[in-house]
Amino acid sequence: MMPSAERVSRDASGPVVRAENLGKTFGRAVVLRDVALQVAAGEVLALFGPNGAGKSTLLRLLARLMTPTSGTLMLFGETGQTSAVRRRIGLVAHQSFLYPDLNARENLLFYAGMYDLVDAPARVDAWLERVALADVGTRPVRLFSRGMEQRLALARALLHEPDLVLLDEPWSGLDAAAADWLGALLVEQRQQGRTVIVATHDFERGLAVATRALIVHRGRLAWEAPVAADSSAAFDAAYRQITGAVAA
């Protein structure tokens, strides 16, 4: 386990994420264009925007699951897609990345093995406790509810203590208690010096954990501001003006 002080000092040398003129097209469809973004260690960046704005694509680019069509992307000061960079990324996407016919514990043990984690069984048990799934750890994932699967997906993504945590709609499927727990977890991640980028439609929860908010609209970063206690009204106004929709 890496001490948080060491993590902060290692990342303090430069931005965790640095994107310049980043673009992604699928065929003729331009999904992202001219994205310029810098995210420092310890920041929690909340990405908002309507469906199809490009948030998920941006997260997949940042996770190095896709190659940008244009522009440059540096993660931890590296442009390449190395194992060392992948080791420092944790992603929760729309899909859970879990095997339905393995049980919860087997899924986490498998991923712990893939990341070559020491004391994997103890770490897996600790995470099953944290996500309140210890009682059903031997139950196949295909029998899990959406919320249980989402909690296990969070454990899977954070098991290896990534420096960059990417979350796509992480509150989806969670009940109120679990959603509150996730909010507290993200604040804890920030305090430990990890960088979190979260794409969400849940404005209230997103703004509650974020240090900076960003609105993505039609593939562009349309608005950006640091989050303060009173930024909700400014955000609502900006969101309404940019997207034509009312912030929920």
Added chain:
Amino acid sequence: MIAAWRILHKDLVLELRTREALSGLIVLVLLILLTFTFALNPEGASAAAPAVQWVTFIFAGLMAIQRSFLIERENGAWYGLLLCPIDRGAIFVAKMASNVIVLGGAQVVLLALLVLFLGVSVPVAPFGLLFVNVLGLIGFAALATLFAAISVRLRAREMMLPLLVLPLLVPLVICAVEASRIVMAGGTIASAGPWVRVLVTFDVIFSVAGWMVFEQLVHE
């Protein structure tokens, strides 16, 4: 290679738990073989056995190989694998190995059914037949695993895999059929030498190439 072992172990656990690939494979083998049994003249059936064996094996095997990647698409586990800090060639090695094991099981059943349905006599020295089958199996698994990784991302994946793989399998099928014909008739491995050498070359080329190019192939 410890990552490859872990992926292989996970695949085998999933297969033992669901038995979807092997059971589907054996049913398909049985159906194709039954069709050949009724279609072939009983007197010539035994002579046609090597060709029947490999055609049956290839068509049934393609389905099983495709499934080995489809289990990764469910819940997006494929992306979970790609995110892991491992040499992506290890994914190819693991998938190929699990396909060799599952297809090997099906091949044993297929050989037993050939004896039963087509009256093929069991060779006095079955080592030669076993050797040829293992060579054919490895080559087929290497090439088909490689292309299954490509086709699984395509919309018409069920159609694309056979279209991509079958033309490239022609040399392997010809050599496997000819070598099997010789060893089934009681010949030695040495007498099937030219065919066996091509099979070995095919195995080495596609196993090594698959491992080396997999990283590029799976990157979107």
